[in-house]
Amino acid sequence: MNLFRAIGLTLLFLLATLSSSGASEADLRGIIAKFATAKGFSEIGAVVHELAAIGDPAVERPLAALADGNLYVRKVDSLVFAGKEAGETVQLSDPLSGEASGEAAKDDITKIKVNNTLRRVIRDALGTLTLGAKDPAVRIAAADTMFKTPDAANIGPLDTAIANESVASVKALLEQARAASVLVSDRPDADKLAAVALIGARGDRDAVSLLTSVEANSADAVKQAATAAIANINSTLAFWDAGQNIWYGISLGSVLLLAAIGLAITFGVMGVINMAHGEMVMLGAYTTFVVQQVIRTSFPDLFDWSLVIALPLAFLVSALVGLIIERGVIRFLYGRPLETLLATWGVSLILQQAVRSIFGPTNQEVGNPSWMSGSFNVGQLAITWNRLWILVFALTVFAVLLYVMKRTPWGLQMRAVTANRRMAASMGIRTPWVDALTFALGSGIAGIAGVALSQIDNVSPNLGRGYIIDSFMVVVFGGVGNLWGTLVGAFSLGIVNKFLEPYAGAVLGKIVVLVLIILFIQKRPRGLFALKGRAVEA
Amino acid sequence: MSGRFFAAGADRRIAITIFILLAAAVIVPLLNLAVSPTSTFYVPSYIVALTGKYLCYALLALALDLVWGYCGILSLGHGAFFALGGYAMGMYLMRQIGSRGVYGNPILPDFMVFLNYKELPWFWYGFDHFWFAGLMVLAVPGLLAFVFGWFAFRSRVTGVYLSIITQAMTYALLLAFFRNDMGFGGNNGLTDFKDILGFNVQADATRSALFAASAVTLALAVFVTWAIVGSKYGKLLMAVRDAESRTRFLGWRAENVKLFAFTVSAVMAGIAGALYVPQVGIINPGEFEPANSIEVVVWAAVGGRGTIVGPIIGALLVNAGKSWFTGVLPEFWLFALGGLFVAVTLLLPKGIIGMWDSWRGNARALRAASIAEEAGTDADVTPPAKIVRSAATKPGDWSAASPEPQPAE
Secondary structure (H helix, E strand, O other): OHHHHHHHHHHHHHHHHHHHOOOOHHHHHHHHHHHHOOOHHHHHHHHHHHHHHHOOHHHHHHHHHHHOOOEEEEOOOOOEEEEEEEOOEEEEEOOOOOOEEEEEEHHHEEEOOOOHHHHHHHHHHHHHHHHOOOOHHHHHHHHHHHHHOOOHHHHHHHHHHHHHOOOHHHHHHHHHHHHHHHHHOOOOHHHHHHHHHHHHHHOOHHHHHHHHHHHHHOOHHHHHHHHHHHHHHHHHHHHHHHHHHHHHHHHHHHHHHHHHHHHHHHHHHHOOOOOOHHHHHHHHHHHHHHHHHHHHHHOHHHHHHHHHHHHHHHHHHHHHHHHHHHHHOHHHHOOOHHHHHHHHHHHHHHHHHHHHHHHOOOOEOOOOOHHHOOEEEEOOEEEEHHHHHHHHHHHHHHHHHHHHHHHOHHHHHHHHHHHOHHHHHHOOOOHHHHHHHHHHHHHHHHHHHHHHHOOOOOEOOOHHHHHHHHHHHHHHHHOOOOHHHHHHHHHHHHHHHHHHHHHHOHHHHHHHHHHHHHHHHHHOOOOOOOOOOOOOOO | OHHHHHHHHHHHHHHHHHHHHHHHHHHHHHHHHOOOOOOOOOOOHHHHHHHHHHHHHHHHHHHHHHHHHHHOOOOOOHHHHHHHHHHHHHHHHHHHHHHHOOOOOOOOOHHHHHOOOOOOOHHHOOOOOHHHHHHHHHHHHHHHHHHHHHHHHHOOOOHHHHHHHHHHHHHHHHHHHHOHHHOOOHHHOEEOOOEEOOEEOOOHHHHHHHHHHHHHHHHHHHHHHHHHHHOHHHHHHHHHHHOHHHHHHOOOOHHHHHHHHHHHHHHHHHHHHHHHHHHHOEEOHHHHOHHHHHHHHHHHHHHOOOOOHHHHHHHHHHHHHHHHHHHHOHHHHHHHHHHHHHHHHHHOOOHHHHHHHHHHHHHHHHHHHHHHHHHOOOOOOOOOOOOOOOOOOOOOHHHOOOOOOOOOO
């Protein structure tokens, strides 16, 4: 899937370079310079045609400036500039690149005058220019602009473009743009009704805003049709909004799952409250940063692979630190969970300050590889690639962990120790090693969570702080010692949070979720999926 | 017999602590106000303000000690009660500014004018009276602790689960108080105070008075805690700490025992916050930060939990260390604090006072044994009973020879 995306991006890039290299910049400047010598509207019109004939999108800027009466000739050297009036002076800029080139007094420059006929010529030229561009992305953008700023004068160029268009999706957009232009023209009502139907079928927010203005400005049949279309679109949009919330919720849930899953293991299997868990996530994120720095300076070609390289390294770094913490501190505190909590909190302070001393307190920049940037649409849903990959990654980690727990000898030992420590020890399982490795595994998973989170969060020494309370909430809500509970807990908290946000706002939504969890724990003190047992204290 | 000896030793220690605090409440203001600044005995005003602040922290640590040391409830949200008490006092101080604020509005505090409030929110009514603010200082943290504890203890949320939800509570309050439309000044909190009870909060005399008030309150709190712990109810408290299920099986309502301690402790924390705010001149949502609440725990742990005097010593020592460190080696303060957490839990599980006690207990037992040996008779002196603080979480656990992890349930 990666490969396809990479190929697609390369193709797009090639297309873009092809279409923009239609004419050399010198040629364009040569033609633009003719504006200075052109006398009368017809000569200027000829220059416009000449410019448009080149078919380079770069001419859009000078032509648009000309149409708006913002193209000037400097009297001293007869150079052509785009300009913007600011009081008594005019801010000059290069007509092609738009770079500022100083300012001039109004008396030192001459405005190139245009009349309505010439304006229409320019508009048609511009329209055909962008609507006929080779790159479909440019045509789509043009159609989109025309849809948002409808003008009766656009109908002509759009008709030609629709006739010439071969790509069906672009053609549909062009037709919508034409419909929008029809609605603001003085065409007969029958045409307008057809246009309303066409726009109604588009069904997004732009369509609603356009139809709302149509509803306000027209009468009778058209007005009724617009009202009906708006109602129709709104009900569809409500559906998509719910979909969007669910997607955001799932996305937040995957982040929570990644952050909490390592905690679920250490807390569930060993009963250890690891307050330094967030710092393990942070170490993973910083490992990614270091890997990217090395790649940037030494192997820039490998940048797209940086996350893949960082994953095992982050796992190792965090697992090693976890192992040291377990052997050095936690092992002496077993059976005293509250003391463990304090000691690991101390460790978290030390780790934070160590990272702050080494890397500085500011945010470090971790880049997105190309396959994680950008987004795509499903209907009205905008889905960003990095969120999607994080979801996939979280589920993969979950699946791998589930496999380790259920299908490997190590997992069996871990479960045996959880179920009955003494008995497991009697059967020859080296419980101290299981503890140490379990803690290392939990920490390592926090480390690879850090790799993923570095893509969507600020990489700073405080990164872990933000996740620790949320991860505890997930683990406690889902039920300790149960990976499925963590999964359900993460996604339900994520979705509930995102559904509350539109009504309550982000902060209040979070507060409501916290309060709900506090109340929930009263009802089920051992979480959603509690391990069943007969112990007195349970 | 040994029990009475131990209690007698503790009584003397409490008496000495109360005496020192009361003496400080008289002497320090005198040395600040009546002694000329050139004298060697002069106590500068900033020292008065600083130690006053430490005494508030000590009160907070004592409040935590009541629930953690004597009842086994590790609250990671005591900073919330402290901050709520502080906000109640801050609101009174804000109303005292009157029309002297930047915007000169006689009713609305500056930040409300800034945020386009038209009238005072209903929950600000009454805070122009000191008695009302004082009532709220006690009532708001107390009520929150009562409601929170009533739910939590009744459904038997214990151990780390309780710690985590108390942390969630203070985190939720942190987020809430950061919001501008809560009406508590949002991010900036409440500050720019002018008067308290008509006296300028910046004046040396007021600062000395606040110091004396803090010292006297702390002495009072030490007495109250000692009285609670020494009563029959105190024994019940410790029974719940050491074996909650067993206490319940004997017919006691463990949840009520805990609820009382938790509420009293929250009220004490609230008072500490109320005394703290006029001395530092600001209260903002940062006080709700979960990290602050956890830091309080380490004060109590350093001094020795379950010892009344320990948390006070711990709070004073750690905060003095913090002031010194952040002045001299600001980079290393977090290393020192983190190291302190680890070292105290690993090496000094009973804190300074606890170590002192067991060391002295051993020394006494040894001396008594050697005297008895010289006299040629059997020593009738048993070493002082040690209080077992690592509560057995499950029946049969104390048969385990070495510490082992317990899976969470």
